Amino acid sequence: MKMVTPFLAALIAASACAATSLCAKSETSTVLATSFDCATASAAVEKLICRDPQLKQMDIELTRLYRLTLTDVHSVPSPDKVEIEQRFWTDARNQCAAGAEPKACTIRSYAERAHQLRQGSAIARTKDPSRLTDGPIALRCEGFNALIGATFFNVEPRVMYLKWANTAVTLIQVPNVAATRYSAKDSRGSYSFLQDGDEAFFQMPGSKQMSCTVEPTG
Structure with missing residues (x-):
């Protein structure tokens, strides 16, 4: 019998999320929502996110990670600096609209920021069943x-x-x-x-x- 390595276990968890209703629940949860109101979105990238299911889920998940990190007094950097970084990150993400591949740029932006938040905060890494x-x-x-x-x-x-x-x-x-x-x-x-x-x-x-x-x- 093959041993389930830590790497395989991580991918099994990802596959389980994608194959069950757990991922879908995150979008409809009453406590999870996009970081902005799609009904009043004005920035070009926000409009792109609202009409693209993949990007919308990424925004919902990043919002969850960000809020968790703000509660983590041991996060690196500290929550007050995370809040400042998030504003700069949002501005940089919005600039993706000016590029040749706005969706690819936006995906990269979310992936990098999620990596940073999870790396710096143990609370952001908790095994929340709604995580993406x-x-x-x-x-x-x-x-x-x-x-x-x-x-x-x-x-x-x-x-x-x-x-x-x-x-x-x-x-x-x-x-x-x-x-x-x-x-x-x-x-x-x-x-x-x-x-x-x-x-x-x-x-x-x-x-x-x-x-x-x-x-x-x-």
């Missing part, structure tokens, strides 16, 4: 010196945010019958992350496919 995020976990990939932080957004399609050193990439789940695959492309080239059973593989531009495991934390 997991992580971050630390990945050790064969032949790669830096640890890779990974945060998952359990929306449809799912989103995976990876960060190492001064580099970050946001990957989107793509259809694959045999395994769970995420992909992305930027100015450096193409990225691919594959999870098959209890094995995981990451490939970045200019490198061969690397086998990855979860690094123990805590």
